[in-house]
Amino acid sequence: MIRTISIRWLLQRAGGNPHSAWLVARSRDSPARSLSTTIGVKAEAAKTEEPVTKVVEPSQAELLREFSCMPVQRIRNFSIIAHVDHGKSTLADRLLELTGAIARNAGQHQVLDSLQVERERGITVKAQTASIFHRHKGQLYLLNLIDTPGHVDFSNEVSRSLAACDGVVLLVDACHGVQAQTVANYHLAKQRQLAVVPVLNKIDIKHANPDQVCQDMKLLFGIDPNEVLRVSAKLGTGVSEVLERVIETIPPPQVQRESDFRALIFDSWFDKYRGALNLIYVLNGKLEQNQDIQSLATKKVYPVKSISVLRPAECPVPGLSAGQVGLIACNMRNSKESIVGDTIHLKNQAASAAGSYSPQQPIVFAGVFPADQSKHVALRSAIDKMILNDSAVTVKVDSSPALGQGWRLGFLGLLHMEVFCQRLEQEHGAEPIITAPSVTYRLVLSNPKMIRQQGRDTMDISNAALFPEPHCIKEYYEPLVLGTIITPTDYVGQVIGLCVERRGLQQSSVNIDETRILMKYVLPLSEIILDFHDRLKSMSSGYASFSYEDHGYHLSHLVRLDIHLNGKPVEELCRIVHVSKATSVARQMVLKLRELIPKQMVQIAIQACIGSKVLARETIKAYRKDVTAKLYGGDVTRRMKLLKQQAEGKKKMRMFANIRVPHETFINVLKR
Numbered sequence: 001m002i003r004t005i006s007i008r009w010l011l012q013r014a015g016g017n018p019h020s021a022w023l024v025a026r027s028r029d030s031p032a033r034s035l036s037t038t039i040g041v042k043a044e045a046a047k048t049e050e051p052v053t054k055v056v057e058p059s060q061a062e063l064l065r066e067f068s069c070m071p072v073q074r075i076r077n078f079s080i081i082a083h084v085d086h087g088k089s090t091l092a093d094r095l096l097e098l099t100g101a102i103a104r105n106a107g108q109h110q111v112l113d114s115l116q117v118e119r120e121r122g123i124t125v126k127a128q129t130a131s132i133f134h135r136h137k138g139q140l141y142l143l144n145l146i147d148t149p150g151h152v153d154f155s156n157e158v159s160r161s162l163a164a165c166d167g168v169v170l171l172v173d174a175c176h177g178v179q180a181q182t183v184a185n186y187h188l189a190k191q192r193q194l195a196v197v198p199v200l201n202k203i204d205i206k207h208a209n210p211d212q213v214c215q216d217m218k219l220l221f222g223i224d225p226n227e228v229l230r231v232s233a234k235l236g237t238g239v240s241e242v243l244e245r246v247i248e249t250i251p252p253p254q255v256q257r258e259s260d261f262r263a264l265i266f267d268s269w270f271d272k273y274r275g276a277l278n279l280i281y282v283l284n285g286k287l288e289q290n291q292d293i294q295s296l297a298t299k300k301v302y303p304v305k306s307i308s309v310l311r312p313a314e315c316p317v318p319g320l321s322a323g324q325v326g327l328i329a330c331n332m333r334n335s336k337e338s339i340v341g342d343t344i345h346l347k348n349q350a351a352s353a354a355g356s357y358s359p360q361q362p363i364v365f366a367g368v369f370p371a372d373q374s375k376h377v378a379l380r381s382a383i384d385k386m387i388l389n390d391s392a393v394t395v396k397v398d399s400s401p402a403l404g405q406g407w408r409l410g411f412l413g414l415l416h417m418e419v420f421c422q423r424l425e426q427e428h429g430a431e432p433i434i435t436a437p438s439v440t441y442r443l444v445l446s447n448p449k450m451i452r453q454q455g456r457d458t459m460d461i462s463n464a465a466l467f468p469e470p471h472c473i474k475e476y477y478e479p480l481v482l483g484t485i486i487t488p489t490d491y492v493g494q495v496i497g498l499c500v501e502r503r504g505l506q507q508s509s510v511n512i513d514e515t516r517i518l519m520k521y522v523l524p525l526s527e528i529i530l531d532f533h534d535r536l537k538s539m540s541s542g543y544a545s546f547s548y549e550d551h552g553y554h555l556s557h558l559v560r561l562d563i564h565l566n567g568k569p570v571e572e573l574c575r576i577v578h579v580s581k582a583t584s585v586a587r588q589m590v591l592k593l594r595e596l597i598p599k600q601m602v603q604i605a606i607q608a609c610i611g612s613k614v615l616a617r618e619t620i621k622a623y624r625k626d627v628t629a630k631l632y633g634g635d636v637t638r639r640m641k642l643l644k645q646q647a648e649g650k651k652k653m654r655m656f657a658n659i660r661v662p663h664e665t666f667i668n669v670l671k672r
């Protein structure tokens with residue numbers, strides 16, 4: 001006989017506390033008692049002497065009810081951090097499946113990589129949050145999981161995610177071992193004093209070497225090999241132990257429920273109907289719908305229109321308490337109002353800043369202009385919506401005689417820039433022109449007239465078009481980075497060759513084990529932003545890895561390299577380069593442009609120059625229509641006449657030549 005008990009009735013019997021009712025549901029001492037005090041159970045009784053109690057998983061509605069009254073002690077906030085492709089999103093999938101947040105075998109992979117650009121490129125570019133419930137030793141826990149990106153260009157996403165966490169799952173691929181981004185992310189977590197759960201992934205792969213990787217983790221991070229969990233995120237092996245370890249090792253949030261409401265905005269995005277949505281981490285007190293909140297940065301007041309929790313789909317909840325993560329809509333309109341890193345509190349209550357998160361400083365700058373000035377407003381609105389979702393991008397108004405009004409955007413790397421532009425196109429239908437990206441150089445001016453204009457004797461410049469004449473400059477400085485490279489010893493020669501070619505200076509070299517080496521190099525930032533990572537990967541069959549940190553400015557000698565098409569300078573293509581690289585860069589650029597610019601009705605001369613000195617030149621021949629095709633036999637003079645007419649027509653056309661340069665040329669020309 002199966003009896004199903006009404007949840008409402010059981011809740012009443014348990015004094016309205018679903019959790020205590022749930023606990024009793026698990027006791028199996030007497031059939032009568034279990035039947036009368038159990039929530040969500042079906043009891044199979046009578047058939048056997050020993051009654052069997054079957055616990056049914058709580059429904060979504062019950063879980064959300066649990067959410068509202070979840071004590072802080074049963075909340076864990078953690079991020080999954082790792083090097084690129086070590087399996088973070090796959091592990092997140094398994095955790096979501098295991099906890100019932102998504103259906104098993106739904107055929108969807110990397111569920112949290114929901115952006116089109118993430119699916120197309122197979123990489124995570126945005127950290128994504130999911131609140132999941134898991135029962136451990138009879139108690140239900142709320143786990144806020146954040147899947148972070150692994151690529152160095154999106155490290156801002158990792159830092160902002162860690163601001164809302166008390167611990168991390170440090171995932172390491174059992175085949176590739178510890179990589180440069182593993183080291184960088186581990187130190188980021190340690191700086192914030194977060195608990196670390198070390199996990200080895202991909203143990204199902206035949207040539208995986210988990211013991212060796214554990215030894216490397218011991219050497220580099222001092223992690224005891226016995227503490228390292230071994231899982232296969234793909235097959236699901238050992239994944240439940242990860243959840244158990246998260247609950248046991250990561251401390252509950254250090255928050256106060258009794259004090260006034262205070263929360264950190266750690267992500268935001270734009271919704272067509274509701275405006276800017278803010279993902280918040282509540283540090284103190286409680287927030288409920290229709291309360292008025294105030295931004296600490298702007299002092300503006302907003303009514304809370306809706307509150308929801310991400311599971312990973314949005315589920316409305318009546319309120320959020322300290323320690324919880326949730327999404328609020330409150331009529332904020334743009335990135336000037338919804339600021340990632342800002343603190344919100346209740347209206348007219350004093351509050352201090354909630355978190356120590358501040359976005360990373362961009363290192364690569366590029367001009368972004370509408371292809372047609374009539375699209376200026378649409379592009380501005382698209383950029384504004386995008387920076388709401390990507391707080392690492394900086395925007396300044398810019399203008400160019402050739403391209404009109406636009407913006408100068410700052411990014412964390414070339415991939416970041418490419419992804420941003422791809423998202424502008426895919427998510428907002430904008431197709432801007434992007435100028436050659438550049439780092440910020442520092443110039444000490446010598447010309448008193450220039451100094452008077454600038455008001456100071458140094459000038460920071462990232463736009464090559466504004467590079468002053470050489471006689472105005474006393475000293476040039478360029479930004480450096482301290483790079484960490486981990487490579488198998490087999491490729492050490494090629495990797496050192498690449499670093500030397502990129503003007504790198506070796507600082508140290510340590511053998512991690514017999515097969516791998518960790519090297520530190522000081523490199524000019526301009527030499528690594530474009531294709532250093534790709535070259536490193538391809539020369540080491542994908543095994544070497546690279547991460548970097550700021551290393552200040554260094555004296556240098558720079559020149560401005562101009563590109564002329566049929567004698568006219570193309571401002572978008574001019575670049576600032578080190579003097580020792582000018583000729584080789586000039587040669588590469590003209591050859592690349594010859595490939596990238598399609599043949600047109602006129603001949604195109606491509607020249608790379610410093611001032612009036614031409615360093616390299618290539619020509620793209622014009623299309624030639626076969627005007628003699630219709631002739632059959634006949635006199636040769638007739639043929640000559642037609643060709644002469646064609647040549648005259650072309651001469652005329654060249655005078656009005658308007659060369660079409662495809663949009664993507666401006667980025668692709670820089671890839672070697």
Ligand SMILES: Nc1nc2c(ncn2[C@@H]2O[C@H](COP(=O)(O)OP(=O)(O)OP(=O)(O)O)[C@@H](O)[C@H]2O)c(=O)[nH]1
Pocket residue numbers: 082083084085086087088089090091110122123124125148149150151201202203204205231232233234235
């Ligand atoms: N054999 C095997 N493959 C795995 C395992 N976990 C992940 N993979 C594969 O590794 C690749 C990368 O997995 P992702 O989950 O996208 O890696 P990620 O760390 O999220 O990548 P980024 O976010 O771009 O840094 C995918 O092809 C996965 O199928 C595993 O346990 N075993």
